[in-house]
Amino acid sequence: MRNSVAMWTTASLMMLIICSTDAKLAIITTNQDIQVGEEILLLCKASGEGEITWHKDGEEIDDEEIVSKVDETSSKLKIAKASFRDAGRYICKCDFESGHNDEAQTLLFIYEGPSFGNTTTYHEFLEGTDGVVPCAVSGQPAVNVVWLRDKQEISINSERRVWQKDSTLFIGTVKREDAGTYVCQAQIRGRQIFRSLSVSVVINAPPRVHMKEEVKKVMAGPEANVSLLCLVDGQPKPNITWTMPVPFDPPRHQFNSDRSQLSILSVTHEDYGEYVCTAANKIGESAATIMLHVFEAPEVLVSAEQQIASVGERVSVSCNVSGHPHPELHWLNKLNGQAIGQESGRVRVADGVLLIDDIVPSDGGLYSCMAVSSSGNASRDVSIQTQPGPPLYLSVSPGPTSVLFSLKTLPVNGGTPITSFVLQWRQSPNEQWKEITVPVSDALAITSLKPYTKYAVRFAALNAVGVGEFSDTNNIRTLGMREPDSPILLTDRIKIEGNSFFIPLKQTDDGGSPLLSFSVRYKQYTEAAEWKEMQLSRNADSVFLQNLSFGSDYDLEVMALNANGSSIPARFNFTIAEQPYKGSSMTKGSVVGIVLVIFLVVFLAVDATCCYRNRCGLLMTIAVKIFGQKVPGLKMLEEGDANVNGVKLKGITSRGSSHQLAQLALQASKDLGQRKDARCDKAPLTKNEKKQAGRELSNANA
Numbered sequence: 106m107r108n109s110v111a112m113w114t115t116a117s118l119m120m121l122i123i124c125s126t127d128a129k130l131a132i133i134t135t136n137q138d139i140q141v142g143e144e145i146l147l148l149c150k151a152s153g154e155g156e157i158t159w160h161k162d163g164e165e166i167d168d169e170e171i172v173s174k175v176d177e178t179s180s181k182l183k184i185a186k187a188s189f190r191d192a193g194r195y196i197c198k199c200d201f202e203s204g205h206n207d208e209a210q211t212l213l214f215i216y217e218g219p220s221f222g223n224t225t226t227y228h229e230f231l232e233g234t235d236g237v238v239p240c241a242v243s244g245q246p247a248v249n250v251v252w253l254r255d256k257q258e259i260s261i262n263s264e265r266r267v268w269q270k271d272s273t274l275f276i277g278t279v280k281r282e283d284a285g286t287y288v289c290q291a292q293i294r295g296r297q298i299f300r301s302l303s304v305s306v307v308i309n310a311p312p313r314v315h316m317k318e319e320v321k322k323v324m325a326g327p328e329a330n331v332s333l334l335c336l337v338d339g340q341p342k343p344n345i346t347w348t349m350p351v352p353f354d355p356p357r358h359q360f361n362s363d364r365s366q367l368s369i370l371s372v373t374h375e376d377y378g379e380y381v382c383t384a385a386n387k388i389g390e391s392a393a394t395i396m397l398h399v400f401e402a403p404e405v406l407v408s409a410e411q412q413i414a415s416v417g418e419r420v421s422v423s424c425n426v427s428g429h430p431h432p433e434l435h436w437l438n439k440l441n442g443q444a445i446g447q448e449s450g451r452v453r454v455a456d457g458v459l460l461i462d463d464i465v466p467s468d469g470g471l472y473s474c475m476a477v478s479s480s481g482n483a484s485r486d487v488s489i490q491t492q493p494g495p496p497l498y499l500s501v502s503p504g505p506t507s508v509l510f511s512l513k514t515l516p517v518n519g520g521t522p523i524t525s526f527v528l529q530w531r532q533s534p535n536e537q538w539k540e541i542t543v544p545v546s547d548a549l550a551i552t553s554l555k556p557y558t559k560y561a562v563r564f565a566a567l568n569a570v571g572v573g574e575f576s577d578t579n580n581i582r583t584l585g586m587r588e589p590d591s592p593i594l595l596t597d598r599i600k601i602e603g604n605s606f607f608i609p610l611k612q613t614d615d616g617g618s619p620l621l622s623f624s625v626r627y628k629q630y631t632e633a634a635e636w637k638e639m640q641l642s643r644n645a646d647s648v649f650l651q652n653l654s655f656g657s658d659y660d661l662e663v664m665a666l667n668a669n670g671s672s673i674p675a676r677f678n679f680t681i682a683e684q685p686y687k688g689s690s691m692t693k694g695s696v697v698g699i700v701l702v703i704f705l706v707v708f709l710a711v712d713a714t715c716c717y718r719n720r721c722g723l724l725m726t727i728a729v730k731i732f733g734q735k736v737p738g739l740k741m742l743e744e745g746d747a748n749v750n751g752v753k754l755k756g757i758t759s760r761g762s763s764h765q766l767a768q769l770a771l772q773a774s775k776d777l778g779q780r781k782d783a784r785c786d787k788a789p790l791t792k793n794e795k796k797q798a799g800r801e802l803s804n805a806n807a
Contacts (some may be wrong), residue, residue, distance in 0.1 A: 129155075130199045130207040138296055139191075141217040141245075145184035149197030154178055160196040168235065189215050189245070218244020219291035219300040222734045226303065230283075231388065232310040232340070240289035240302065247294040254287050276306070281340070284308040312339035312384035312391040322398045323431070324480065329372040333395055335365050336384030343384035343391075350378025374399050374429050403428035403476035403483040411488045413570055420461040420488050424474035432478035439486070440470040459487070466494035466573060469520025490520040493566035493573030501579045504620055505556040505586035508686035510549035516573060527572055528564040530554070542567065552619065556586045589616035589665040591672045592623065594648075604653040604681055609646060610663060618667040619643070630658035630678070655684035 131192050131549040132146040149157055155512040159166040166172050166182070175181050184191055192215035198208040222241045230236040242250050250272035252259040261269045267278045272291075272799040276283050289302045314337050323331040337343055345364040355697040359368045369376055383392040408423040426434045436445040436454045445454050451462045461468050469491045494517035502509045508530065515523060529538040543549055549563060559582045565575040612620060620643035627650060628634040641648070648663060659681065662674040713724050 129686060130195050130209045132195070132209040132211045134211055134213075137212060138214045138216065138298060139187045141188060141215060142186050145182070145187050145191060145213065147182040147195055147197075147211065148175070148179060149182070149199070150179045151201065151207070152178070153201050153203060153205075155201035155203075156198045157197060157199045160198065160416065162193045166770075184706070187215050188442075189217075191215055214296060216245060216293050216296065216298060218242075219248045219293060219298070220244060221289070221300070221302045224289070224302060224304075227305045227307070229309055230276070230279045231306045232281060232308050234280060234308065236274075236279045236283070238274040238276070238287065238304055238306065240272040240274070241291070242272050242291040244291065244293055249292045249294050251290045251292070252287060253290055259287075269680075273619075274304075279308050281308050281310065284340075308340060309386075309388050310338070310340040311389040312337060312343040312386055314338075314382055314384045314391040314393040316382065316393045316395040318395060320398065322400065323372050325372050325374050325376075325399050325401045327371050331368045331369050331372055331397070333369070333380055333397070335367070335384075335393065337363075337365055337382075337391075339384060339386050339388065339391075341386045341388075343386040346385075348381040348383070348384045350377055350380070353792045369397075372399055373491065374401055377429075397640045399429065400480035401427070401429040402481050403432040403478050405474050405476050405483050405485040407474055407485050407487055409487065410485070411490065413490045414461075414464050415571070416465060416492050416574075417463055418491075420459070420464055420468075420489060421516055422459045422472070422486070422489075424457050424459070424476075426457075426474075426476035426483075428476060428478055428480060430478055430480065432476035432480075432483075435475045435477060437473045437475055437484075438470070439473050445472075461489065463620060464489070464491050466517040466519040467493055469518065471520075488520060489742050490568075490570050492571045493517060493519045493523055493568050495574040496526075496564060496566060496576040501562060501581055503581050505584045505616070506552060507553045507619070508551045508554065508560065508562050508581060508583065511561075512549070518566070519568055519570060519573065521568045521570060523566045523568050525567045526564050527575075527581075528562070529569055529575070530560050530562045532628045533578050534561070554583050558583050570610070586618055586669050587616045588670040589618075589620060589667050589672045590614040591675045592663050592665045594663060594675050594677050596677060599679070601679065601681065604684075605653055606648075606649070606650040606653060606659070606661075606679060606681070608661075608677065610648060610675075611646065612665055615665070616667050616669060616672075618669055621666045621668065624664045624666060624671065626662045626674075627659055629654060630660055653681045655681055657681050669725055706800040 129152045131150050133150060135146065147159075149159070151157060154177045157174070159180065159182050160171045171182055171184060173181050173183070180197065182195065182197075192213055194210055194212050196208055196210040198206070198763060200206050220243045222243060224239065224241045227238065228238055238252075240250055240252070242248050250269075252269045252274045254267075259267060259274065261267050263270065263275075267283065268275050272289070274287060274289075284307055285305075287304045287306055289304060291300045291302075292298060297411050314335060317334040317336060321331060321333060323329055335345060335347075337345055339350055340646055342363075347360075347364070347367055349358070351366075357370045359370070360366065361368075365382075367380065367382075377395050377397060379396055381392055381394050383390060385391075404427045406425045406427075412420055412422055414420050424434060424436070428430050434457050436459050437443070438445060438452075445459065447454050452468065453460050457474075459472060459474070469489055472487045472489060473484045474487065475482065496510075496512060496516045498513040500511050502511070508528075512530070523545055525542050525544050526549055527540050527542055528549060529540040530551050531538050541551065549564065551560075554560060559580065561580050563575045563578045566573045590613055592610045592612050596613065598609050600607040610623070623641040623645055625639045625641060625648055626636045628636045649660070650659075650661075653659065657680070659679055661677045661679065664674045665672040715725070
């Protein structure tokens with residue numbers, strides 16, 4: 106480094122020599138601030154030859170060990186180790202050969218330090234105490250000390266919590282935020298000479314632990330998981346340990362990275378208890394406790410979900426409940442919604458067991474064993490089944506060969522649905538009961554009995570358990586047999602829509618024998634119409650006819666049939682109205698065409714009449730042109746003979762009147778009709794045919 110300084114000095118002097126035209130003198134030095142013990146080197150360079158001398162504070166320096174001649178134009182002053190006495194003003198003087206004198210001067214400052222000696226660079230304080238951070242600084246001639254944090258100067262105001270006095274830093278009642286790096290900066294007074302020392306301050310705090318929750322509740326189960334969180338604070342960072350009421354199980358007990366959170370998987374009732382979280386560092390330790398309550402959903406177990414017993418037997422069903430907290434056990438009769446008490450009685454509960462003594466049909470039904478606790482409710486149903494009860498509120502009606510039972514209400518079913526009824530009968534007490542089983546959906550009737558005979562009858566309900574108690578025995582006599590009464594047609598409720606007809610019917614008396622069917626006949630109200638027939642089932646309640654003729658009158662007959670014959674017909678007449686007119690979508694051209702056709706037809710009819718009656722008109726003209734004066738058929742008229750519809754007419758001439766011709770034509774038609782009557786049966790005329798014939802006869806007479 107010193108060689109570099111020498112080279113730089115030499116180069117500078119050469120530049121001064123080159124650039125200077127007058128004799129000048131200059132002192133070249135690397136630094137004016139010299140630390141004690143360092144080397145002092147001053148070079149005096151003249152722009153010409155001459156005698157150079159050195160002076161310090163006005164006195165010439167003649168010490169050859171300090172001052173030496175470099176060449177004819179330069180001199181060097183060198184002090185190997187600087188001391189405080191070497192500080193001062195140094196002057197270089199030169200008497201140039203040209204007779205010119207010049208001098209140059211420089212001021213050297215000698216200092217020692219600043220030095221921090223054995224100042225401690227790491228301090229630890231306990232949170233809440235007062236901290237003192239000294240900075241041992243030495244140096245000459247004098248040193249100023251400043252404390253910095255984050256490049257900000259700390260105040261020397263003692264009223265603040267963090268302040269500086271002399272070279273010492275004071276922190277009152279230290280806090281966590283006071284931790285960090287502080288800088289002690291020393292400066293030689295009056296000079297830009299600085300030294301800095303970094304000091305680390307650590308604030309320690311004892312562990313503090315608290316749980317997020319003091320009590321944790323969880324429902325046990327394979328899918329139930331729970332997490333316990335331990336909030337820990339302290340400096341240095343505390344180590345966390347857990348104390349559990351169960352042995353540590355790695356698959357189920359899991360921790361996060363700093364062990365501040367404990368996760369328990371698939372919680373069971375054994376996990377219930379206190380969990381202690383302990384945090385410790387070199388300052389101390391702290392602990393907190395959380396209580397884990399594990400609830401188990403109630404469960405219900407019964408000895409049987411279905412109990413079948415005959416009437417009069419004893420029924421016993423046990424029930425066990427479990428859960429945490431242990432649930433209360435209750436038995437409930439679901440038929441009436443009432444709880445079954447613990448007191449004595451025919452139906453009671455003893456130590457969780459449902460007891461029913463001398464079971465009766467009304468005891469049948471669903472019973473529920475219920476578990477009730479703060480963690481929830483659970484239940485299990487038990488079906489108690491026995492035979493049905495006896496039929497009550499019944500009536501018995503005789504027929505000629507049957508007996509019909511009717512019930513206002515079904516018997517008590519004994520806890521399972523009634524599927525059918527057993528009907529029994531006998532003629533004398535010495536006979537065995539005869540019986541039939543009838544589905545519950547069918548009529549309760551005993552058939553094929555003898556007419557006008559006395560019977561004893563009874564019946565009972567049947568369910569999956571068996572036959573219930575029979576009803577009281579009724580003695581009844583069957584009626585005599587006859588045909589059913591005529592069905593009643595409800596004419597006030599008929600419906601006619603288009604060409605369809607609907608009328609309700611009902612049957613009041615089947616004549617003592619079940620109906621077999623209804624016979625229906627209907628026809629148009631004309632002499633030639635034939636009856637159409639159809640059969641309806643015995644359960645039919647209406648007659649429905651379709652595809653009838655519009656604008657027609659109809660006759661209807663309905664008869665009821667049983668094994669003894671048919672009833673007198675119930676008759677009714679009705680009319681189907683004319684079919685409604687449906688407008689067409691003809692175009693104007695179609696209408697014009699139809700009008701022209703009608704005009705042409707009328708024209709031809711008039712012209713033909715004129716031709717045959719008065720021998721005039723267009724047709725007559727055409728006939729004369731083609732046949733001449735003798736028109737076919739005209740000769741016959743002139744000669745007095747004609748053949749109309751196969752009847753030969755005589756005595757008619759062309760000069761005869763048209764009235765004679767019409768009378769003879771009508772007479773010929775009548776003769777033809779008489780001949781036809783002689784060959785075939787006469788068919789009756791309809792109303793319209795009679796009206797048409799009357800009009801034709803009137804026109805002919807006219």
